[in-house]
Amino acid sequence: MPSVENYDYERLAKFARRRRAELGLALNASNAQSAGTSKGTWQRVEKGLPLRKTNYWKFDKLLQWAGGSCLEVLDGGDPITVEGVIGASGVQKSPVPQDVIDKKALATVQLALIATAKGTPAEEIREMSERIVRDLSEEGLL
Secondary structure (H helix, E strand, O other): OOOHHHOOHHHHHHHHHHHHHHHOOOOOHHHHHHOOOOHHHHHHHHOOOOOOHHHHHHHHHHOOEOOOHHHHHHOOOOOOEHHHHEOOOOOEOOOOOHHHHHHHHHHHHHHHHHHHOOOOOHHHHHHHHHHHHHHHHHOOOO
């Protein structure tokens, strides 16, 4: 994924405006709040202005795209509609392969443990991280 400086914000703005029109969504505070954001932040997306990375996930929800689609568009890819990731059983499936999700989750957990478990040996951090990711996977959260 390119650095923030190389993101194509105008490309995302075009995709977002088009998707909003497809869904018949009004650009209003009520719709923005339903996704946990504000009308002003939504306007920033449609004007091609950058946001904090965590906010793009809110717009995936708002635009009924699979998680990570806004970032994919910023990177030159295409969004995946929620309809595009619903399996025959009606269960929503992630467009991201499970092994990639597991690796990213493991790295995130390890960084969090390193930041908070000062003095804990690396091997112990690695074991705790693997156990947390395994437990989350078994619970269906990853």
